[in-house]
Amino acid sequence: MPTLHLNVTMNNQYSYDIAYGSLPQGKHTFEFEVNDAFFRRFEGSEISEGQVSVHVDAEKTSNFMALQLGMEGSVKVACDRCLDEFFMPVDFEGTLTVCFSGDARDDDFSEDEVMNMKPGDTEVDLAQYIYESICLSLPMQRLHPNDDEGVSTCNKEMLAKLHELQEEAQRVKSENSPWSKLSAGSTAHSKA
Ligand SMILES: [Zn+2]
Numbered sequence: 184m185p186t187l188h189l190n191v192t193m194n195n196q197y198s199y200d201i202a203y204g205s206l207p208q209g210k211h212t213f214e215f216e217v218n219d220a221f222f223r224r225f226e227g228s229e230i231s232e233g234q235v236s237v238h239v240d241a242e243k244t245s246n247f248m249a250l251q252l253g254m255e256g257s258v259k260v261a262c263d264r265c266l267d268e269f270f271m272p273v274d275f276e277g278t279l280t281v282c283f284s285g286d287a288r289d290d291d292f293s294e295d296e297v298m299n300m301k302p303g304d305t306e307v308d309l310a311q312y313i314y315e316s317i318c319l320s321l322p323m324q325r326l327h328p329n330d331d332e333g334v335s336t337c338n339k340e341m342l343a344k345l346h347e348l349q350e351e352a353q354r355v356k357s358e359n360s361p362w363s364k365l366s367a368g369s370t371a372h373s374k375a
Contacts, residue, residue, distance in 0.1 A: 199313060201241065203248050203281065204305025213239040217256065217313060225314055233258030235273050237313055248281040248307075254317060260325045265337035265345070269327055275320035281307050 199215050217235040222228050235256030242249045254275040259268050278296065285299045300307060327336040 199237075199310040200306045200308050201239070201248070201250075201281075202306040203241075203243060203283070206241075206243050206248075208243045208245065211241045211243065213241065215239070215309070215313070217254075217317070221310070221314070222258070224310065228314075230258045230260055230317070231268065233270075233273070233317070235313075235317060237309075239309075246283055248283075250279045250281065252277050252279060252309075252313075252316070254313065254320070258317060258321070260321065262327050262337060263325050264335070265327065265341040267327070267338040267341055269336075271321060271325060273317055273320055275316050277316055279309075279312060 199221075201213060215237040217233060217237060219232045222230045222233055233256060235254050235258065238253045240251040252275075254273055256273050257270040258273055259270050261268050280297045282297055282299050283302070283304070285301050296312075298307065298312070327338075330336050
């Protein structure tokens with residue numbers, strides 16, 4: 184019979200909080216799952232879907248909590264070449280220091296990112312940090328990968344259509360140039 188008690192370090196899929204207030208000092212681990220609903224929480228997100236596992240190793244002291252985060256999975260993004268969406272792998276590792284007193288500066292913790300909490304706060308929401316880390320881990324240029332034979336897996340129909348649109352745009356642009364207007368005007372004149 185399945186137990187009704189959830190593992191305390193297994194957070195439900197809609198919460199990305201660590202309730203540090205009630206945590207004893209020492210080491211703890213947390214697992215979070217990021218899913219499509221997660222990305223829909225961020226307005227204007229360029230990621231429409233995704234599945235990412237977030238593993239957090241935490242060490243709490245009296246003043247702060249040091250987090251080591253590992254994120255692995257894949258997210259759906261639009262290809263910069265053919266505009267079709269495809270899944271891109273995510274592989275991110277980062278550190279974050281959650282300072283309880285709220286007065287830490289970045290240079291207090293040389294290489295870490297620091298999140299300042301207000302005195303009296305008891306939990307930290309990692310959703311924004313996780314979202315930004317996933318976005319930052321993606322390359323600037325997002326392109327469908329090549330297949331085993333080195334051929335792009337881009338949507339060929341879409342590329343053909345885009346090529347057509349580009350040519351059309353070129354044509355309209357040259358028709359709207361002052362020179363073509365001039366010649367169109369003179370044609371009209373000669374017709375009249
Ligand atoms: Zn593509």
